[in-house]
Amino acid sequence: MKLKETLIFSLICLSVIFLVSKPAQAADYSKILGRWSKEQTFRETGAIGPLDMKVTYYSAEYVQALIETEAEKNLWTADEKDNYAYQLLSTLNMEETIPIHVEFKNYGPSMHLAPFDEQVVLWAGKRKLTPVDYDKRFNFRLQGERDGMIYFPRYDEKGHSVLDKVKSVKLSFTGGIHPYIRSSFVDFIWDVYKDNPEALYKGRTATRMELDRLIKRIEKLSAEKGELEGKLDEIDSELHEINQRVEELQKQ
Known part of the structure; x- marks a missing residue:
């Protein structure tokens, strides 16, 4: 009985502390x-x-x-x-x-x-x-x-x-x-x-923020890569045309 009363009293005290804090x-x-x-x-x-x-x-x-x-x-x-x-x-x-x-x-x-x-x-x-x-x-x-x-x-x-x-x-x-x-x-x-x-920036919030940054970075780098690849294709095409013309001139 005393144990039960002690537990009840403890719970009341905790509730009061919680409400006050x-x-x-x-x-x-x-x-x-x-x-x-x-x-x-x-x-x-x-x-x-x-x-x-x-x-x-x-x-x-x-x-x-x-x-x-x-x-x-x-x-x-x-x-x-x-x-x-x-x-x-x-x-x-x-x-x-x-x-x-x-x-x-x-x-x-x-x-x-x-x-x-x-x-x-x-x-x-x-x-x-x-x-x-x-x-x-x-x-x-x-x-x-x-x-x-x-x-x-x-x-x-x-x-x-x-x-x-x-x-x-x-x-x-x-x-x-x-x-x-x-x-x-x-x-x-x-x-x-x-x-x-x-x-x-810590915990789960930091992880999500870092993930967002990395995804944006990937998108930016992918876009830059696409531009460079397009430029490289243009250069390759021009080189091919130049080489063809050089071969034609050498045969004359």
């Missing part, structure tokens, strides 16, 4: 997600409404917290969590780019952002980076809410990481994106010296 863990993830998001609000007295800007730097820590948060919220299995991580990392392409999410809530005068890639830069130390890709909807007149991704190059033309030995990065929008903004630039800064995107 889950909100605490969720709160930790919430803090991490919040740490990588920056917000600024601009308004004018008597104007229609404010302009809210929110930007999120997709660091390894942020992405991992996002994966864990979604997994807990949706009660995913390990396979479902791995699938989400794989799809997310494939979309973000963090191996080649620095992804940043931008959200505008404009309740004031219309914003005219085109061409958008000339309105925003990312400073990695003293290095100025321009977008390699972005949500093209940002090129259209903006009244209301709109959000999307901006992607900056992670490596320079020599293959070196643009974040090597960089302590912080700064995302800068030109002040001309909205009439409320009086300064030349709107800046958002993150400390990134501890960021390690490679930590995300």
